[in-house]
Amino acid sequence: MAEGKIIKALSGFYYVKSNDTIFQCRGRGVFRKNNITPLVGDNVVFTAENDREGYIMEIKERENELVRPPIANVDQAILIFSAKDPEFSPHLLDRFLVIIESYQIKPIIVITKIDLANSDELLNIKQYAKAYEKIGYDVLLTSSKNEIGLEDIYPLLENKITVFAGQSGVGKSSLLNALQPELNLETKAISKHLGRGKHTTRHVELLEIGNGLVADTPGFSSLDFSNIEAEELTYCYPEMKERFANCKFRGCLHDKEPHCAIKEAVETGEIEEFRYNHYLLFLKEIQQRKPRY
Structure with a gap:
């Protein structure tokens, strides 16, 4: 049997990368029987029926796991929030931070679309950034359109599994495309009527960027504290x-x-x-x- 890491889950299949080969696998029936779901990020043992297909036989012990997005063994979370369209929300950012902190995962704050903010709005954003930096959080101000701040992100991804998360429409896919243009991820404009974006990411997948793995995840419309007393x-x-x-x-x-x-x-x-x-x-x-x- 071989070992590898699940890099994508889609339609009941788990795509396991082992060395430089990706195997399309199904989970053993015993997983369903025991209500165990393999997750993207899982380190697994699998049998290969041929050079492209196989069955997952064992899931290695997890360092951690998130429910939304469903992913395991995360080293850090880059929380993407926009300066504008949608408006920057410290309240929503703090919700995300609390959730990530509850899993003892390191959060990094990235504020995108600073090219859309006027001088007063940008000053306000920088004041919030200073407040979060005072707490000890890393805060990066970026623009995918103008390629501002992107060079500061690459070193953070080295040899880590990083989850990109944030409110819908903040530009997660645009930022990933700017970091690695050949990804060519789908992006959509924010809805002026709803004041938020549409979900462009439909599944969780680990993408290779530099020497790290990045999870582009479906956006969120709500977060709760069900696991926190x-x-x-x-x-x-x-x-x-x-x-x-x-x-x-x-x-x-x-x-x-x-x-x-x-x-x-x-x-x-x-x-x-x-x-x-x-x-x-x-x-x-x-x-x-x-x-x-």
Whole structure:
């Protein structure tokens, strides 16, 4: 039997790359019986019936796995947000960051379409970028059209599995095309009526860019915190995680409790107020969701 990595899943087939050959494989029936789904990014053991087809026999232990997009063994996530069309949304970005942090995957923020922003809008974007950099996040400002900032992305991809994710219409496929023109991925203009883009990516696939593998993933219209409990939310905010031990009360949720180190840090400007406000919104959302049985 041979070993390889699933680089694409489509219509019940799993495309496994082993050395320089790609095999079209099906999963064993026991996977379905045990409710196990092979994922893009999985390292697998497979049998080759010939030089192009085979069956996946075993899935190696995963480092991590995401549900949306369905992918495993991710090293980092590049979160793509646009400066304009659609408008930059710190609230949505923080939702993405919380989700990625909950899986202990390193996030990198890339803001695209800066060529569309006027001087005031660009100044506002740069202020947000500075706030996220203060927390410790890498933030890149780019333009696929004008090829601005692309050279800073290539080194980040070296020898890693990177998931590209973000709101629909922000230019994920355009950015990938700019990084590697021969990909020729389909792109569509944003809908002026809906204020968002159409999904141009229909499946998850690992693409070779430089010496790394990049997953172009279907866009998202919503994200929830189904895998995060209220007391875990603090750990998804790096600037809160490093301070919450100083809260007076154990299990402090940084909401109504007195002598809270997080609220004090917000008052002194050490923690950005917009980040804290989003935290409170997310906390309320988690607390109000229906119990899981």
